[in-house]
Amino acid sequence: MSTTFTPSKTELNKRTEIQPNSALSDFLQETGALTRRLFIQLQRRPSTLIAGIIQPIMWLVLFGALFQNAPQGLFGTDVTYGQFLGAGVIVFTAFGGALNAGLPVMFDREFGFLNRLLVAPLASRFSIVVASAIFITTLSFIQTVAIVTMSALLGAGLPNTLGLGLVGLIVLLLVLGVTALSLGLSFSLPGHIELIAVIFVTNLPLLFASTALVPLSFMPLWLQWVATLNPLSYAIEPIRYVYLHSDWSLSSIVMQAPWGSVTLGAALLLLLSFDVVALLIIQPKLRRTLA
Template sequence: MSSTLTPPKPDIRLQPQAASQPVASGLLGDFIQETLALTKRLFIQLQRRPSTLIAGIIQPLMWLVLFGALFQNAPQGLFGNSLSYGQFLGAGVIVFTAFAGALNAGLPVMFDREFGFLNRLLVAPLASRFSIVAASAIYIIALSFIQTAVIVTASALLGAGLPNILGLSAIALIVFLLVVGVTALSLGLTFALPGHVELIAVIFVTNLPLLFASTALAPLSFMPKWLQIVATLNPLSYAIESIRYLYLNSDWGLGSVVMQAPWGAVTFGAALLVLIGFDALVLLAIQPLLRRRFA
């Protein structure tokens, strides 16, 4: 009698684990590919219509030149020891330019939504519809870094000085943290508001009050008590004061005091935590809205 060899049974327990890794890596690869493709589309639009970037560079340069000239004859030391108004204003222009650009992040998505392109993306077989949000965030962060580099260079040419490499890296981190939170807020408004008219109205109403309710144009000591409290509740003030401290001090650390709030001293590390907390709060707040819209 001939014996029949029976092959050993495969261990079923090992199969799902072995298959899960390629599937997960495939989904991640698809998500990255989709995000890069959507980001490339935004840069192609910018290349065809570069007026947005040009205006975003010219406007802060005008702020630096005009406001610096306006307060050129201010008494020396009015804004701090041996600190000119041009040096004082540079940090405010950097932060407010990044803030204004990030606040407009929802407009391209809103126009895609109104023209029907967003609906095509939502019915497409995307690995994750959050690639739409990620692409907008990457695009705005890249534009903010370009604008920041131009403003830092212009400020140095106008006599405001230039931080060292570590200081420039810290400025990039601060701008990144601010842009992430404001971009997420703008994208949340894009999916919450009915159209671009309402979104533009919110942008116009929000822009100037947040500028004047911060330390971009004047120090806290110049403000009345109630405005000091409002300014210290404004995340822009923590970004501005941190960058301003980096311009004035080369030997800085996380424990360096960057701002004297009405309730006490604020260190550089505490200012970074405020920006991180702002980002986390906004991202958590918009997630349910995005899930409902993407569903």
């Protein structure tokens, strides 16, 4: 004679506690493992991080010395070129690191490791993209801390605690958008040679067509229009304003564009819009590639 076993409520609750949302936990576990792999590669070859810290510090020292005898008032009242340059170096370093975000994925494609991941029973293949974004964002923050510290030692000063948090938020918004575009390129271009070519072609023109090195008023009118279309300018100017003004607010005017005034809040909104557009652009390609 067979008997039917009915578990009690206590046993059912225990089973529920033991079995959490498996899809989310698997996704987090996969993302953590892939992120850890990237950091292990960095630990074995730390030259990338070392160079990424030394290069912007050299920019601060050399460019600051090069323009230290610039005419008084060119960069603002009682503003040294070192103070003016710091924001540009922070943003351009974060931008350069994010622009290179697609290279590890591209090398994984060429060496066949990405194909192994795509045929593996992953909970979500988007963990590959998220891991790369976490890795690049972490490196960008390490570089930002080094630049902010060096700028302070060179006499540029420091924003208050809230200002430093805003600097971190601006760097995060810029890095997320540029990283998304770089990852999209890594899945679209045929090889790393083409990706490196895009990086080289993009890097310096976006630097010189921004307010990183000179103020907007110093540029010819056509270049002012180009600079106001450059997302880097909307990251540089808010950071620069926070450095130079302790009484900043979201309604503070951070840039006088040819078409009107740009407030700090508007600059943040434009950076957020840039992230949304970048994610929308790459989403169809990522879905087809990771399917």
